[in-house]
Amino acid sequence: xxxxxxxxxxxxxxxxxxxxxxxxxxxxxxxxxxxxxxxxxxxxxxxxxxxxxxxxxxxxxxxxxxxxxxxxxxxxxxxxxxxxxxxxxxxxxxxxxxxxxxxxxxxxxxxxxxxxxxxxxxxxxxxxxxxxxxxxxxxxxxxxxxxxxxxxxxxxxxxxxxxxxxxxxxxxxxxxxxxxxxx
Amino acid sequence: xxxxxxxxxxxxxxxxxxxxxxxxxxxxxxxxxxxxxxxxxxxxxxxxxxxxxxxxxxxxxxxxxxxxxxxxxxxxxxxxxxxxxxxxxxxxxxxxxxxxxxxxxxxxxxxxxxxxxxxxxxxxxxxxxxxxxxxxxxxxxxxxxxxxxxxxxx
Numbered sequence: 205x206x207x208x209x210x211x212x213x214x215x216x217x218x219x220x221x222x223x224x225x226x227x228x229x230x231x232x233x234x235x236x237x238x239x240x241x242x243x244x245x246x247x248x249x250x251x252x253x254x255x256x257x258x259x260x261x262x263x264x265x266x267x268x269x270x271x272x273x274x275x276x277x278x279x280x281x282x283x284x285x286x287x288x289x290x291x292x293x294x295x296x297x298x299x300x301x302x303x304x305x306x307x308x309x310x311x312x313x314x315x316x317x318x319x320x321x322x323x324x325x326x327x328x329x330x331x332x333x334x335x336x337x338x339x340x341x342x343x344x345x346x347x348x349x350x351x352x353x354x355x356x357x358x359x360x361x362x363x364x365x366x367x368x369x370x371x372x373x374x375x376x377x378x379x380x381x382x383x384x385x386x387x
Numbered sequence: 388x389x390x391x392x393x394x395x396x397x398x399x400x401x402x403x404x405x406x407x408x409x410x411x412x413x414x415x416x417x418x419x420x421x422x423x424x425x426x427x428x429x430x431x432x433x434x435x436x437x438x439x440x441x442x443x444x445x446x447x448x449x450x451x452x453x454x455x456x457x458x459x460x461x462x463x464x465x466x467x468x469x470x471x472x473x474x475x476x477x478x479x480x481x482x483x484x485x486x487x488x489x490x491x492x493x494x495x496x497x498x499x500x501x502x503x504x505x506x507x508x509x510x511x512x513x514x515x516x517x518x519x520x521x522x523x524x525x526x527x528x529x530x531x532x533x534x535x536x537x538x539x540x541x
Contacts, residue, residue, distance in 0.1 A: 226540070230536075230537065230540040233536065234532075234533055234536040234537065237421070237424075237532065237536050238529060238532050238533065238536075240421065240424065240425050240428070241424060241425055241427065241428020241429070241432070241532070242428060242432065244425035244428075244429070245425050245426065245427070245428030245429025245430070245432055246429055246432060246433070247429075248425060248426060248429045249429045249430070249432075249433045249454075249457075252453075252457070258453035258454070258456075258457065259433075259443075259445075259449070259450065259453045259454075260453075261445065261446075261449045262443055262445045262449070262450075266443060266444065266445070267443065270436075270442055270443050270444070271433075271442070271443075274432070274436065274441075274442070351425075352422055355418065355421050355422055355425065356415075356418040356421075356422070359414065359417055359418040359421055360414055360418065363414055365410065
């Protein structure tokens with residue numbers, strides 16, 4: 205089903221246009237990379253604060269509220285440019301193991317954000333300037349790890365080691381949704 | 388020895404060969420370069436946004452104490468991984484305009500950051516000069532990152 209969809213996507217004029225236009229593709233990818241500085245950069249600073257290794261004189265609540273708009277701005281830029289990059293090369297990206305691992309890491313990071321927002325930071329008034337509780341620090345470590353993996357896996361999408369043509373093992377075929385050559 | 392011959396010698400060096408011939412080394416160094424870029428962005432932005440009135444409301448000198456360590460770590464990691472990437476394909480880089488644009492804007496960024504921006508932030512006094520230096524610092528680093536990404540496209 206999804207595979208039919210991405211194959212159809214590849215035939216749209218939008219996809220072909222993005223793929224064929226050297227400048228449009230390059231500008232989109234550069235903006236995607238530059239937005240990392242805004243998005244992961246601000247997240248890392250907040251996580252360092254939670255870990256107690258930076259900005260300890262700034263309240264946690266201020267750190268969260270004043271940085272969040274910039275993190276969201278970065279996220280919007282990343283999703284827009286990321287979708288355009290997917291649209292430009294839909295079939296190959298859909299099968300890419302790195303793209304799939306990247307989505308998995310984004311999912312883990314999102315669940316971590318939900319747990320932090322709805323459970324962990326509820327009582328932050330009690331530790332706004334004092335000792336940050338361990339559960340918050342665990343969230344910070346998961347966040348740093350997950351977003352670092354998103355960057356690493358994202359970069360690796362460019363490499364063709366595990367493209368469908370070079371996959372021979374049934375397990376890898378299952379993970380990537382590639383079809384093995386019969387015989 | 389001409390600059391081109393120097394590039395050829397570096398390309399033939401043992402380190403250059405090891406990185407070039409390995410499947411994983413170049414991509415992993417590249418990814419680390421990107422991780423350091425995120426750290427650079429975060430540490431500069433947290434000071435810059437506050438200076439421009441769009442970020443934290445905290446004494447600048449306090450922000451500087453923490454942020455400049457991460458800034459230094461990021462710059463060190465970027466230069467270290469950058470040199471490794473460069474050593475693996477210097478002849479290709481020598482012929483690319485984007486590489487020279489990147490190196491010139493990198494020089495400007497380092498000078499502006501360490502000779503103008505950092506000293507002003509450390510002093511902690513908000514001024515129009517500091518705001519100007521902030522905008523210039525961000526613009527310079529954006530140029531470095533943009534030219535860097537462009538090396539791969541040109």
